[in-house]
Amino acid sequence: MALIVQKFGGTSVANPERIKNVAMRVAKHHGQGDHIVVVVSAMSGVTDNLIQMARELMPLPSEREMDMLLATGEQTTIALTAMALHAMNVPAISMTGPQAGIVTDGVHTKARIKNITPKQIHALLNEGRVVIVAGFQGQTMEGQITTLGRGGSDLTAIALAAALKADLCQIYTDVDGVYTADPRLVPGARKLAEISYDEMLELAGLGAKVMQSRSVEFAKKFGVIFEVRSSLNDNPGTIVKEETPSMEDVVIRGVSLDKNQAKITLVAVPDRPGVAACIFKAIAEASINVDMIVQNISHNAASPATDLSFTVDKPDLLKAKKIIDGLKDKIGFREVIADEKIGKLSIVGVGMRSHPGVAAKMFETLADAGVNINMISTSEIKVSVIVDLARGEQAMRLVHQAFLGKVG
DSSP states (O other): OOOOEEOOOOGGGSSHHHHHHHHHHHHHHTTTTTTTEEEEOOOOOHHHHHHHHHHHHHHOOOOHHHHHHHHHHHHHHHHHHHHHTTTTTTTEEOOOOTTEEEEEEEOTTTOOOOEEEOOOHHHHTTTEEEEEETEEEEEOTTEEEEEEEEHHHHHHHHHHHHHTTSSEEEEEESSSSSSSSSSOOOTTTOOOOEEEHHHHHHHHHHTTTTTTTTHHHHHHTOOOEEEEEEESSSSOOOOEEEEOOOGGOOOOHHHHHOOSSSEEEEEEEETTTTTTHHHHHHHHHOOOOEEEEEEEOOOOSSEEEEEEEEEEGGGHHHHHHHHHTTTTHHHHSEEEEEEOOOEEEEOOOOOGOOOOTHHHHHHHHHHHHHHHHHHEEEEETEEEEEHHHHHHHHHHHHHHHHHOOOOO
16 A cells, blocks of 8 residues: 555646546556545646736736635636546545645745645545645635645645655656657657756756746655656656766756746946845845846946846736836836847756866857857756747757757
8 A cells, every 4th residue: 555646737637538537547546555645736727717817807916816816726626526536436535725734934826835734634545535635725824825836736746745755746747757858849859767856956947847846846855756747648757856876977858948938127227236136135025036147247437337137937027027117216227128038948967067068069059050149047957048039949959959869
């Protein structure tokens, strides 16, 4: 008997037929005597539709009310999944995040899990029931509903697996593992048998849609080994685990393209101490994550000024621009330019640590194709560049070919 946490994403529960398929998979494990905790996302498209309806009422809705609204998506799915299992005579019970004991901080729309008390889940499992938990949501100590950010169902599953000391954690999605690139954009992309936490963390943070980056962070912190696999077939997936020495033999593990980035440029910012701190403190206080930052060198000694550019997620662009506009009189920059037509192209691999010349090869590949680079960011195992969104997919295929072989 094993305790298994299985997470099913929006495409896996997109309609009643797919929910039945999920129920059959769960019922099979339950029939073998395993204890099963199922975490589900909202049905595909539901969250986006809810966001669209909210923004038709106002451009920047209250984040508290957004949490109240978006939490309904997962609650629909848990009830339908429980019903599908009941139809197969499998004892199952649905639970919201708060009912499952998930306690978060008070940051609406991007809450962090503070604690999980799985006592009730254990009791229900011991009764022989399948427990179906709404992903993406929790509750503050004061009883406020919160959500964990896009992709937060992954985090729910990993956190529950850690709290329950599960024997196995499986993340089911619409692809059967982690690939060297998005197979929908790069036909020659290959599935990886295994990948390290650090590589998976970088890919997730760089736009790979397989996993939410915070969930990978959580898995690494608590040593939760998990498998990414498809809910549409029985093919083996990709194991995500701690790095092993053999992983450094592969220079580049994957290539990703993040189309969800926007660039903000402040033109003619006074070049004096404390200005950058003022800007990024205000943005941080609004719980907006800044990714890449580039500041030009000031050359005018009489009136030193510089251009400052940084990237944020597209959904945060309006909020970030509003904050920056509010700082204009205080700081004294000339204007703000926002650009949504960018893509962040990245290569990732722990093998970069021991193989020089990786960045140069990437830049040369893009230069030969006439793809201009706007910004550059590097880490020990990653190189990222900002390119024109219109050239992003072509650039991704060229870089994949240069490092990982010919595409299909």
